[in-house]
Amino acid sequence: MGERLPGLPAYDAPPLEGQLSDLVLFGTPDMWFNRMMELNDLLVQEIEDWGQKIQDKINGLSEIDAAIIGGAIGILGGPLGMLGGAAAGALLIGEVKDWLNGKLGDLLEQLWDAHKKVVDAMQACIDGIFGNPEKLMGLGAGYQSARSALIEANLAVTKKTDTVSIFWEGRGFSAYSGAAGQQTAAMDVMAGKVQSASHLMADAAGLIQQCWSDIIQALVALVADVVNTLLGDIEITKLPTATVTTPVGIIIDGVNFLNAVVSAMRAVSIEARTTSFMDWTELSSTPWPRPDGLAANQYANDDNWGTTDQ
Amino acid sequence: MSGPTQSLYVETQALYDCADGWTSDAVTRLAAAKSLAANGEHQGYLFGVLLASLQQPHDTFASDATDILGTAGEVATDFGEALAQVAKDYESTDANVSTLATKTAAGL
Numbered sequence: 354m355g356e357r358l359p360g361l362p363a364y365d366a367p368p369l370e371g372q373l374s375d376l377v378l379f380g381t382p383d384m385w386f387n388r389m390m391e392l393n394d395l396l397v398q399e400i401e402d403w404g405q406k407i408q409d410k411i412n413g414l415s416e417i418d419a420a421i422i423g424g425a426i427g428i429l430g431g432p433l434g435m436l437g438g439a440a441a442g443a444l445l446i447g448e449v450k451d452w453l454n455g456k457l458g459d460l461l462e463q464l465w466d467a468h469k470k471v472v473d474a475m476q477a478c479i480d481g482i483f484g485n486p487e488k489l490m491g492l493g494a495g496y497q498s499a500r501s502a503l504i505e506a507n508l509a510v511t512k513k514t515d516t517v518s519i520f521w522e523g524r525g526f527s528a529y530s531g532a533a534g535q536q537t538a539a540m541d542v543m544a545g546k547v548q549s550a551s552h553l554m555a556d557a558a559g560l561i562q563q564c565w566s567d568i569i570q571a572l573v574a575l576v577a578d579v580v581n582t583l584l585g586d587i588e589i590t591k592l593p594t595a596t597v598t599t600p601v602g603i604i605i606d607g608v609n610f611l612n613a614v615v616s617a618m619r620a621v622s623i624e625a626r627t628t629s630f631m632d633w634t635e636l637s638s639t640p641w642p643r644p645d646g647l648a649a650n651q652y653a654n655d656d657n658w659g660t661t662d663q
Numbered sequence: 664m665s666g667p668t669q670s671l672y673v674e675t676q677a678l679y680d681c682a683d684g685w686t687s688d689a690v691t692r693l694a695a696a697k698s699l700a701a702n703g704e705h706q707g708y709l710f711g712v713l714l715a716s717l718q719q720p721h722d723t724f725a726s727d728a729t730d731i732l733g734t735a736g737e738v739a740t741d742f743g744e745a746l747a748q749v750a751k752d753y754e755s756t757d758a759n760v761s762t763l764a765t766k767t768a769a770g771l
Contacts, residue, residue: 484711492703499699499732502692506739509688513681520674529746536738540693543732547700550724557710557717564713618713626716634720636727641734644741 361556362624365617366567377566380487385565389475392572396468396579403583404461410589411453418590419446425593426452453592460597467604471575474611478568486558493554496547503544507537535642542639549633560621567614575607678750686743690736697732700725 379385414422419442422428428448514533518526582600625631703725707718 484714485709488706488709492706492709495699495702499696502696502699506689506692506696509692510681510684510739510742513677513684513688517677517681520677525749529749533742536735536742539735543696543728543735546724547696547728550703550721550728553717553721557714560714561711615713622714622716625714631717631720634724636724636731639731641731641738643734643738 361553361560362621364560364563364621366563366614375566375570376563377569378562379565379569382483382485385569386479386483388569389479389572392569392576393472393475396471396576399576399580399583400461400464400468403464404457407457407460407587407589407592408454410587410592411450411457414446414450414453414589416442416446419449421590422449422453422593425590428452453589456592456595460595463597463601464604467601467608470608471604471611474608475572477615478611484557484561486562489554489558489561493551493558496551496554499547500544500551503540503547507540507544511537532642532644535644539641546633546636553631560618564614564618568611571607571610571614575603578603675750675754678746678753682743682746682750684743685739685746689739690743693732693736693739697729697736700728700732704729 379388423445426449428445510533514530518530521529579600582603587595703721705722706725707722710717710721
């Protein structure tokens with residue numbers, strides 16, 4: 354009785370070096386969801402700020418910088434080269450600004466494309482694992498209390514039956530005692546089953562919380578890394594050769610991690626369904642024993658304490 | 664037929680106590696267990712979609728457990744009532760009355 358059945362299969366967390374050191378507890382879906390939204394907002398803000406910073410530099414482009422950049426990207430030459438003086442300088446700045454704006458647009462597009470993938474992955478996490486650990490734990494506690502109640506019911510009738518056995522003997526008592534034993538045995542079976550249910554709730558709640566925690570930590574790390582790589586002050590003269598390969602790479606790593614978390618959860622679910630882990634939930638083959646006709650005056654006849662399953 | 668082995672009072676009182684053990688203690692606790700199991704009915708969605716394979720087995724379990732524990736409570740009530748009847752019948756049998764008279768006469 355009360356022996357713990359096999360727990361959930363192990364949750365195989367995907368590796369993300371140095372990021373998943375702690376368990377960050379989120380009791381409710383709302384807390385977890387809101388944190389995820391905050392991190393997403395932060396990521397959006399950082400990309401926007403980065404773009405604005407570059408835009409400001411383009412807007413304030415000096416003639417000297419324009420000349421350097423123009424040389425680097427090959428705008429000098431052709432008819433422009435023939436012109437001289439202030440008119441030529443203004444034309445050059447205009448041309449270079451247009452080119453730089455186009456370049457900035459390309460870089461931002463790459464960042465937003467990567468960000469779109471994060472949003473999609475976040476949505477999959479939300480859709481996929483929007484369980485409720487807090488309520489699962491509450492149900493588990495209820496099942497544990499049901500187990501206690503069944504054990505107490507068993508103890509109460511067992512103890513009083515023991516007392517009765519001192520004063521009552523013969524065929525009648527034997528019949529009653531046998532039937533009572535069936536009842537207490539059935540109580541034990543149910544006590545074991547609700548305890549298993551309690552363990553399932555706790556395991557599932559723990560699994561969901563671990564999964565949420567991993568996702569949030571991965572997102573925190575992802576946002577921090579992207580911010581770090583975007584923080585470096587980009588000299589406007591370097592923009593022509595600038596790339597966003599590093600932050601895009603970091604974002605893609607994060608996307609892969611989120612997808613891996615979802616896959617790991619899905620694997621647990623499938624494994625739970627295909628193993629004997631859930632066997633205890635089958636109750637249709639364990640009906641409660643109900644003695645035939647416990648009517649008045651039938652106690653004296655052994656046969657009337659016989660049971661049929663109902 | 665099986666009969667009393669000790670004094671009438673103690674014997675029937677023990678039977679009444681035992682009957683009460685079923686109808687009061689056991690029935691109350693089985694009802695509590697049933698109510699707790701019923702709390703789990705239709706709550707499988709709490710597992711979330713990724714643990715969706717646990718939803719249906721859990722809901723079926725909660726529903727079946729509620730039914731079974733309901734039956735358990737009914738049977739416990741029947742046990743208590745049957746035992747109370749046993750006690751009542753013993754109280755009124757000639758043999759028991761005779762035993763009581765004998766014991767009373769003997770100063771027991």
